[in-house]
Amino acid sequence: MGQSKRCKPHLEDVWLNSYIKMNNEKIMELRKIANEIRKESLIMIHKAQSGHPGGSLSEADILSALFFYKLKINPKNPDWEERDRFILSKGHASPAYYAALAMKGFFGKKELESYRKINGLLQGHPELKIPGVDYAGGSLGQGVSVANGIALAGKIDKKSYKVYVLIGDGESQEGIVWEASMSAAFYKLDNLIYILDKNQVQQTGTTKEVMDLGNVAEKWKSFGFNVIEINGHDMLQIIDALDKACSLKEKPTMIIANTIKGKGVSFMELNHKFHGKAPNDEELKKAMEELKLD
Amino acid sequence: MAGIVKEEKGKIATRDGYGKGLVAAGKENKNVVALDADLSDSTRSEWFKKEFPERFFSMGIAEQNMIGTAAGFALSGKIPYASTFAIFSERAFELVRNVISRNNLNVKIAGSHAGISTGEDGKSAQAIEDIAIYRSLPNMVIIQPCDAIEAEKATLSLLEYKGCSYMRLLRNPLPVIHDIRYKFEIGKGEILTKGKDAVIFATGALLYESLKAADFLKEKGINVYVANIHTIKPLDTKLVIELAKKTDCVITAEDHNIIGGLGSAVAEVLVENYPCRMKRIGLKDVYGESGKPDELYRKYGLDAESIAKEVNKFVGKNK
Numbered sequence: 001m002g003q004s005k006r007c008k009p010h011l012e013d014v015w016l017n018s019y020i021k022m023n024n025e026k027i028m029e030l031r032k033i034a035n036e037i038r039k040e041s042l043i044m045i046h047k048a049q050s051g052h053p054g055g056s057l058s059e060a061d062i063l064s065a066l067f068f069y070k071l072k073i074n075p076k077n078p079d080w081e082e083r084d085r086f087i088l089s090k091g092h093a094s095p096a097y098y099a100a101l102a103m104k105g106f107f108g109k110k111e112l113e114s115y116r117k118i119n120g121l122l123q124g125h126p127e128l129k130i131p132g133v134d135y136a137g138g139s140l141g142q143g144v145s146v147a148n149g150i151a152l153a154g155k156i157d158k159k160s161y162k163v164y165v166l167i168g169d170g171e172s173q174e175g176i177v178w179e180a181s182m183s184a185a186f187y188k189l190d191n192l193i194y195i196l197d198k199n200q201v202q203q204t205g206t207t208k209e210v211m212d213l214g215n216v217a218e219k220w221k222s223f224g225f226n227v228i229e230i231n232g233h234d235m236l237q238i239i240d241a242l243d244k245a246c247s248l249k250e251k252p253t254m255i256i257a258n259t260i261k262g263k264g265v266s267f268m269e270l271n272h273k274f275h276g277k278a279p280n281d282e283e284l285k286k287a288m289e290e291l292k293l294d
Numbered sequence: 295m296a297g298i299v300k301e302e303k304g305k306i307a308t309r310d311g312y313g314k315g316l317v318a319a320g321k322e323n324k325n326v327v328a329l330d331a332d333l334s335d336s337t338r339s340e341w342f343k344k345e346f347p348e349r350f351f352s353m354g355i356a357e358q359n360m361i362g363t364a365a366g367f368a369l370s371g372k373i374p375y376a377s378t379f380a381i382f383s384e385r386a387f388e389l390v391r392n393v394i395s396r397n398n399l400n401v402k403i404a405g406s407h408a409g410i411s412t413g414e415d416g417k418s419a420q421a422i423e424d425i426a427i428y429r430s431l432p433n434m435v436i437i438q439p440c441d442a443i444e445a446e447k448a449t450l451s452l453l454e455y456k457g458c459s460y461m462r463l464l465r466n467p468l469p470v471i472h473d474i475r476y477k478f479e480i481g482k483g484e485i486l487t488k489g490k491d492a493v494i495f496a497t498g499a500l501l502y503e504s505l506k507a508a509d510f511l512k513e514k515g516i517n518v519y520v521a522n523i524h525t526i527k528p529l530d531t532k533l534v535i536e537l538a539k540k541t542d543c544v545i546t547a548e549d550h551n552i553i554g555g556l557g558s559a560v561a562e563v564l565v566e567n568y569p570c571r572m573k574r575i576g577l578k579d580v581y582g583e584s585g586k587p588d589e590l591y592r593k594y595g596l597d598a599e600s601i602a603k604e605v606n607k608f609v610g611k612n613k
Contacts, residue, residue: 145358179354
């Protein structure tokens with residue numbers, strides 16, 4: 001993706017800072033990891049012949065940046081009290097999440113084969129028993145609300161951890177997202193960072209067709225959030241936004257990541273049919289070839 | 295009066311007992327936090343707020359987010375008590391199911407103003423199905439105290455219990471049946487009167503009505519057990535089977551729909567263990583209406599006299 005969607009002027013400065021802070025190699029590494037996450041996700045979904053490819057592909061870059069750049073976590077001690085928390089509120093996009101957790105070392109990569117299988121560790125939607133999972137998201141909107149409680153508890157206990165919540169744009173049609181946002185601002189939860197995977201597509205069509213969310217940036221701003229808008233497939237913009245979000249005080253932050261559902265696989269991109277459909281053998285093969293090129 | 299209720303103890307609402315218990319819980323454990331959805335004056339969680347303002351969270355009129363936030367607290371080692379009206383807790387039902395019960399999080403939900411005894415507010419405010427829906431959730435403990443002392447003790451007992459629970463509270467003052475030495479145990483029923491002719495398993499406000507009914511019945515030469523079933527889940531199955539065996543005539547009494555509540559819970563146990571004649575007293579699959587609580591109890595057959603009449607008829611059939 002080009003830089004055309006970078007629409008916040010301040011990012012220019014952050015951009016330069018980031019170049020100093022981060023070397024190209026790190027960016028390249030994070031992009032490579034994102035690509036691996038995409039591949040692993042599709043292999044898992046193909047093997048299970050069940051799962052959600054579209055949202056896994058759109059969030060892969062964000063997860064790479066979170067798990068391999070930003071999150072203060074320890075795979076050897078998943079319940080470490082001081083750890084940053086991450087909630088995948090759009091829990092159906094679990095394949096990419098599981099891939100990231102495995103690659104980070106929370107469990108063996110072999111476990112990825114248990115995805116959606118009976119007696120398997122990796123359930124269709126995240127469960128608390130999975131090492132590294134802070135909340136068992138699934139039913140849309142609920143993780144956003146749970147994040148409030150974790151952030152509030154962090155405030156009471158004067159902990160320095162941050163709480164990151166990945167939300168879908170379709171998910172944001174749920175009223176609880178707005179109940180939760182209202183209270184996050186009310187309680188000045190500056191340790192709480194939402195990331196909107198604004199991939200534009202949901203199960204039965206585009207979000208514009210199903211229930212247009214309107215101007216989400218203005219909506220969250222008016223709810224009392226800092227809002228940062230980025231291209232959610234541009235690694236540098238993602239890490240810049242995450243760094244900036246961590247430095248902001250008094251308000252919770254929303255990072256609106258403009259993404260493409262099914263990103264990286266041409267026939268899945270912006271195709272709602274691949275919201276919750278597994279690729280067949282031929283489609284997987286084609287997808288793997290396309291992802292090899294990255 | 296079967297010698298149980300002494301009028302001089304006065305009447306106190308179970309929600310008051312909850313409020314007192316909540317403050318005591320807060321004193322005992324600094325991890326206790328309380329959340330409410332703009333009803334803290336009615337649910338009495340306000341008393342906790344006065345004592346521990348930094349551990350009280352006003353969630354606005356947004357029950358779903360209150361339940362979700364409580365879950366986040368529980369995941370972070372806090373012990374959240376989340377209160378609202380019983381009926382509005384149902385608005386967050388899918389969160390109670392998917393966030394709280396599915397993960398068996400240590401969240402204590404309190405639903406006040408349950409049942410038709412809520413009175414004048416009418417049927418929109420009178421939860422008559424809350425026990426039924428929460429009973430269908432794995433892991434969920436369901437408690438309905440019969441008086442303020444029991445409510446206070448139950449609230450404190452829940453502090454020691456690790457897991458999810460729903461406590462059903464009532465708006466109106468009720469005679470105090472227990473004294474301060476009463477030992478409350480989750481899941482353990484309590485025999486208050488004895489008699490060979492029948493057993494009434496009662497919960498909440500209907501315990502007092504059942505005790506009064508037992509007095510009326512005694513005058514007619516009918517002697518009944520009255521058992522307090524404060525914990526509807528897990529049900530004290532041992533006690534239920536034991537008293538069914540002793541009487542072969544079982545009556546349940548609750549201010550709740552006869553579908554899915556205490557009556558159903560008792561029936562489920564008996565049908566698999568000791569099938570016997572049984573009568574469910576409660577709302578006969580109808581909603582309530584506006585009116586004074588005692589008027590409503592008379593109209594819908596939940597007052598002592600109606601209970602006595604029903605039991606009399608039922609025992610008569612049995613003899």
